[in-house]
Amino acid sequence: MSSKLYFKKKHTNLHTIAFYNLENLFDTKDDPNTLDDDFLPDSEKKWNKKRYEKKLFKLGTAISNIGFEKTGKAPVILGVAEVENKAVLEDLVRTKHLINKNYGVVHYESPDERGIDVGLLYQKEIFTVTNSESIQVLVDNEFGERDFTRDILWVTGSLHNEEVHILVNHWPSRRDGAELTSYKRIAAADRNREIINQIIEKKPEAKIIVMGDFNDDPDSESVKKHLVLQDFYNPMERLHTRHRGTLTYKRQWNLFDQIIFSNNFHKYEEATHSFSEANIFDDSFLKIYKGRYKGNPYRTYAGRKYKGGYSDHFPVYICLKHNI
Template sequence: MSESSEENINNFSIAFYNLENLFDTLDDPKTMDDDFTSTAKRKWNEKRFRKKIRNLGFVIKQIGYSELQHPPVLIGVAEVENAFVLQELVNSKFLKKKEYDFIHFDSPDERGIDTALIYRKEYFKVIHKEAVYIYVENNKGVQDFTRDILYVKGLLDNEEVHILVNHWPSRRAGVEKTNHRRLAVSAKNKELTKQILSDDPNARIIIMGDFNDDPQSESVKNLTESELYNPMELLLTRYDGSTIYRGAWNLFDQIIITNNFLQLHGNDFRFKEAKIFNPESLREFKGRNKGNPFRTFMGRKYIGGFSDHFPVYGIFSIRNKI
């Protein structure tokens, strides 16, 4: 948050970050987390977990800091195992003085990875929270357990806002074979948006997440065809994105907003700019992967970085009512 005293305007950053498998070191018999134990091939132990927590806190503290001199007030995150890892993150070295709290529900995802919303208690007050269940099927007509949509309604600097945090089904089995799953989650987001707007036509909605699809993909385009605007469409280029696969950049991590954030006149809560947070410090600095996100694991090989995704964020301004 930064403040302009002349106009009495507060500026905030709101971010999304896929944390790349933020697991604790214990085996949960209910999920497929066996790779993230000390006896597994990845050798996921307390020392590596603590380094990962410290690294992620270091990143989050920096998002938007150069523009605002404050870290984000809201951060949607993906690939967290449970409430414990989130508690350790908000209590970590670089974040504990910022008084973050979080909202999290365990999802039915088979790997045990969930979404969550981290927020600064000084600026954001929670009104309502729920996990919205998603039903999707695989190509054989069998239910495919995926992440819920995390829905949070709250007051940001006394302005009401609705947040939907997403992590859409993976492309791992093939883009075309899995497309229907992402279309289903996209449709659910659209349904939720319409429900919120039917109750309040002026509602401000922010949909964020790792969509496992780019801004031009069918699933994302379906979501943004009417009430919603995607300010990140132009951020994906041959040279920039939020994650990379076989040398090609993708912008799976996106923040989508309702059109009322763009109104110029009589608008107290306004969207200003969208960015990818990708400084050199978060990139591989040498070798064939130079410039890529400096990740925690390369396959099963531990390299001790941050995440295989860069965070994305938007800057918003709120005019205080006097």
């Protein structure tokens, strides 16, 4: 048997499920309903068609490579955060490295004050969407006023004829301080648990994947004590070290981008999917290659300064084995 045939055989039954914060994927048109003034051609950031298309191309390149070394193919399902609208995702899936993957797009406008949403891309030949809805996360600010944040995207579908529920998140930020805002992320975690309980009440053996930018680490209270209870597993916990994560803040690594799942993904049964491994996709081409920030995510902007990179976050992924 040739090494090439062996490679194909080795990867046939493995599939990548991924999540990627795309760092402000805005189009170049002025939308009066979103805070997109920074991302217009006449803004200080000078966000124009050329820069937009360059970012799309780079993101498409990155996405097509997530998990490829393990599975031999692009992600079958990809949750995303920080997208302005459905149109930017439709532009993304038409880029050179994604157009032949036949990705479908699930997106809803959410009430986030910055005008950014979450979404889901999926390969139509492998995953069929049977239902989707947008679930509000209700939190107040310190003055008791509604704090508008990203909705949770709940997608139900058939992965090789096995029903899977996917919750895509982007929890409230730490902008006003991690401790001061932690109650908001706890509220988001509790909202996910409400959806999870709703699912398993109807189907106790339902397979559920929760992914997103949680703006908290795997050992934060919101994640560890409110989201990942005894019925779920967080493979990202062991990936977070002093030297590794998905983003940096004040020279410290955080792992805000996570994928967790129900324990039944550990079971091996014919015609189902089981967990194989998890990782951060932090290949060298996604990193700053020199200078004081060497090794950090190669981002599009640092403040208002254009850097021309991919994103200020690395993607994360899990590999599922299709037991056939």
